[in-house]
Amino acid sequence: MEYILIIIAAVFVNNIVLSQFLGICPFLGVSNKLSTSVGMSGAVLFVMTIATLVTYLLYEFILIPMGLDYLRTITFILVIASLVQMVEIILRKVSPALYQALGVFLPLITTNCAVLGVAILALGLQDGSLLKAVVFAIANAIGFALAIIVFSSIRERLELADIPEGMKGVPINLLIAGLLSLAFLGFAGLV
C-alpha cells in the first residue's frame, strides 16, 4: 500500500515536471514530436532508476559512514555523468536495437536536472530503504513520461492551429505547460 501511495504521489500529485519543475529543459526542448518524447522518456526511466540505485547505496554505505555527506552534490553528479557514459557503451554492445532508440537522448540526460533531483530527493524519503528509493525513482520517471507525452501530443496538434504572432514559439508552449500544470493541480490532496 505504501508503495502504491508513493507511485500515485510521484506520478500525479507532485508530478516532477509540472509541479516540481525538474527536467524542464528536455520537457520544452525535445517535445516537438511524440516519437522523440517517447524515446526521451525511455532513456530517463533507464538512467533515473540506475542512478538512484547507485547514488543511494553510495550515500548510505560510503559517504555517511565516512562523514563526507557534504560531498553529496559533487559525488552524485560525477556518478551520474559516468553512469550515462557507461550505459551508453554497454547498450551499444549488448542491445543495438535499444541503443538505436535511446542513443541520441543519453548524452542529453547528464544535464537533465530531474535525474540529480530525484537522486537527492530519494535520500529524504520517510523511513527510506533502497527498495523505496528505487520505486520512487521509477514512479518519477513515469511522471516525467506522462507529462512529456501529453505535452508533445498537444504540440503536434498545435502546428495546425492559428496562433497570434506574438505568442508563437516559446510563449504558447509555456502557456500550454501552465494549463497542463493547472490540470494536474486537480490531483492535489489525493494522497
Added chain:
Amino acid sequence: MNEPVNQKQNFIKGIIKDNPVFVMLLGMCPVLGVTSSAFNGLGMGIATLFVLLMSNIVVSLIKTQIPAKVRIPAFIIIIASFVTIVEMVLEAFIPVLYEQLGIFIPLIVVNCLILGRAEAFASKNNLLSSVVDALGMGIGFTIALVVLGATREILGNGSLFDFPLTSEDSSTLILFILPPGAFIALAYLSVGFNKLTAKMN
C-alpha cells in the same frame, strides 16, 4: 583570442540580446521553481551569479591545462565545488533562504547556463572577457528571476519583497504563486520581452 572583445557589448548581451531566460531558455528549472516571491528569485539569482562568475574565472585560468577530451567532466567538478560552497554558506548564514530554495541549490550544478558559458565562452576567452561575460549573463539571469518573482508575488500574494501592497482582506490571484502560475506568468513576460526587444531594434 580571435579578436578583441568590446567589453561593454560583451556585458550588455547577457542582459538583453542573449538574455539566458527570455531568449536562450537556459536554466529554466530554477527560473520556474523558486520564483514564488521576489526575494527567492533574488537569492537564487545571486547564488547562480556567484557560481557562474567563479567557474568562468577558474575555467578561463586553467583552460590550457584541461585536456579537450575530459573538459566537460572537469568543468562539472569545478562548478560542483562552488555549488557546494554556496550550499554551505547559505545553510550557515541565511537558513531561511536555504529552506526556501531547497533542492534547487544543489541543482545549480546542472544549470545548463553555467556549463554552457564555461564551454562556449570561458574556455575560449581571456580572464577579463570571461569575468565580464559572467557578470552580464548572471545579472541578466538575476533580473529575469526578480521580475518573474515580483510579478508572481504581486499578483498572487499582493506584496513585493514581503512588503504588503494590498489590504489584508483583499483577495489575490493565488494561482500565480502555485506551480501553473510560473508557466503562465513567464509565457506572458516573454511575449512582453520579445515586443520590447523588437521595438529597440
